[in-house]
Amino acid sequence: MKTSVCIIGGGPSGLMLSQLLHLQGIETVVLERQSREYVLSRIRAGVLEHGFAELMREAQCGERMDREGEIHEGFIIAHNGKQSRVDLHKYSGGSSVVVYGQTELTRDLYEARDRMNGIVIHNAEDVQPHDLTGKPYVTYRQGDEIVRIDCDYVIGADGFHGVSRKSIPKNVLKEYEKVYPFGWLGVLSRTKPVSPELIYARHERGFALCSLRSQVLSRYYVQVPLSDSVEDWSDERFWEELKRRLPEDVAGRLITGPSIEKSIAPLRSFVAEPMRYGNLFLAGDAAHIVPPTGARGLNSAASDIYYLYHALVDHYKKGDDNGLDNYSAKALARVWKAQRFSWWMTTMLHTFPDSLPYDQKLQQTDLDYLFSSEAAQRSLAENYVGLPF
Template identity: 60%
Template sequence: MRTQVAIIGSGPSGLLLGQLLTNAGIDNVILDRVGKDYILGRVRAGVLEEGTVGLLQEAGADARMHAEGLSHDGFSLAFDGRDHRIDLFALTGKRVMVYGQTELTRDLMERREKTNGVTIYDARNVEPHDFGGELPFVTYEKDGLSHRIDCDFIAGCDGYHGISRKSVPEKSIATYERIYPFGWLGILADVSPVSHELVYANHPRGFALCSMRSTSRSRYYIQCPLDEKIEDWSDDRFYEELRRRLPDVHAEALVTGPSFEKSIAPLRSFVAEPMRFGSLFLVGDAAHIVPPTGAKGLNLAASDVHYLFEGLRDHYLDHSNSALAAYSGRALKRVWKSVRFSWSMTMLMHRFPEGGEFGQKIQEAELDYLTHSTAAAASLAENYVGLPY
């Protein structure tokens, strides 16, 4: 098989890149080691920047998002028993869209099928080859047979644990990492949210987040030690702990109900650079991970797609390679700013074991500053809604 762009990974970044390329008339094939149902069964984030919304519109996969997604003008910082709203729209003129990643992925899959895009699921032992030379190709196994796809470029959209970054020679890549000393215990439940906007809570017992996927489905998190066991947390225990960490106005509004998903996620910041190795380009989680505190993971993947699509489009349609040559530098400049923001939000909202009373006082001072200074609130809002591409 021959294609112009081989895309490894059919998560949101791979599907979005593939659809933008298809719309531009650039041939591409997507490969994934797992099946469609498995991908749609993964529970992920759901706060979209305007830039991400715009890319979905450009891909033609935005109709259901605009019909069912929740447009948010702000969010709340809760601390000291009080609720403080950050008015995103008043401060920046921009909003965010709450729309689950699973639904976004489904929309992109359906759009790809309607436009006859090729996706090969259950492709085992996918591996990129010769991306440092002039004849790159990808091999995989399916139904007991070995296959090869010759291509011009390879896009590694296969996540943190994928083969794309692992295929890069160790001496050619630098990695930077911060592991946080706690995790997020999260549940999904079909109950109405405590508020029509997200609530980020800083409390002496630890961080809490009240989010949602719709007006009838809530996503709640609490900070927990890394050695916690999920089986030790009944729904009742979780709701009781969540209620303790919220201001009274939200604690009293909390509607409880059985959870249908419960998990503990560790938090890390991770960046690999550069993001280009010959004809291989790393995209999204293959190149960087951020803690979910700033809602940047999916949005960073989308901005990578924007820069890479721009480069590939210019290469094929305008016979210019300048945007492709600039991909890694442009993407990393935005990545590091988002990593900084996610790190700062994590430091601000969580209780760190080593922080002590001094650390707590610094958090209190910063929260007070953010909620009483228009300039500080504007900086927070600008980063939250998403920096320009």
């Protein structure tokens, strides 16, 4: 089999790039280790920055997002008995974010690939890229058969545990990592959201977040120790703890119900450099991970895809390799800004088990300053809605 671009990973990043390139007449093959049903069963964040929403529209996949997505022009931070609103629209120059579940977004991308007869191969076992500094090719196994795909470029969009990053020699790759001493216990419930906008809550018992997927589907989180397991948390215990961490008026109107999905996600920050090795380009979680506090994870992946898409179009349409040559540096510059923002939001809003009274005072001072300074709120809003690509 031959193609121009072989994309390893059939999540939203890989599907988005495949769709965008297809619209420009550039052939792709997407390889995904899991089944389509498994990919669509993954529950992930759903806050899309302005640039990501525009990319969905450019990929001709934004119709349902625009129809069903929730436009949010602000969010609330609950702290020290107060509820302070961050006006994204006001402080970002008129921008907003779209709340639209990643599962639905991925379904839209799959359906677009189906309409265009895009090649997405599921259950591809033992995927392995080869000859990355020469004429690359990728092999995978289906049953007893080994299949080879010859290509010009390999895109590694196969996540943190995928094979792509591991294919870069250790003497070339440099990794940066910070592991936080807690995780987020998340519950999805078929209940009316407690607030039309997200509520981030800083509390002495730990952080909490009230989010939503739609007007009838809510997503809530509480900070928990890494030693906890899902089995430690009955629905009843979760709702009781969430109410303790929310302002009284919010807790009083919270509608509870059986959990549809419940999971614990550890928080970590991770960056791998460079994001290019020969003819291999990393994108999304294969190269970087952020805590979910600032909603930068999927959005950082989208900026990678934006840069790769334009670089590959320039290569095939104009013979211009400037975008490919500068991809790693350009992507990493934006990645590290997203890392900084996510680290700052996480540090400001969470309870750290080893924090000193001095640290706690600084956290409160940070919040007090944020809501006393329009410049500080402008900086937060600019980062939250998404820095320019």
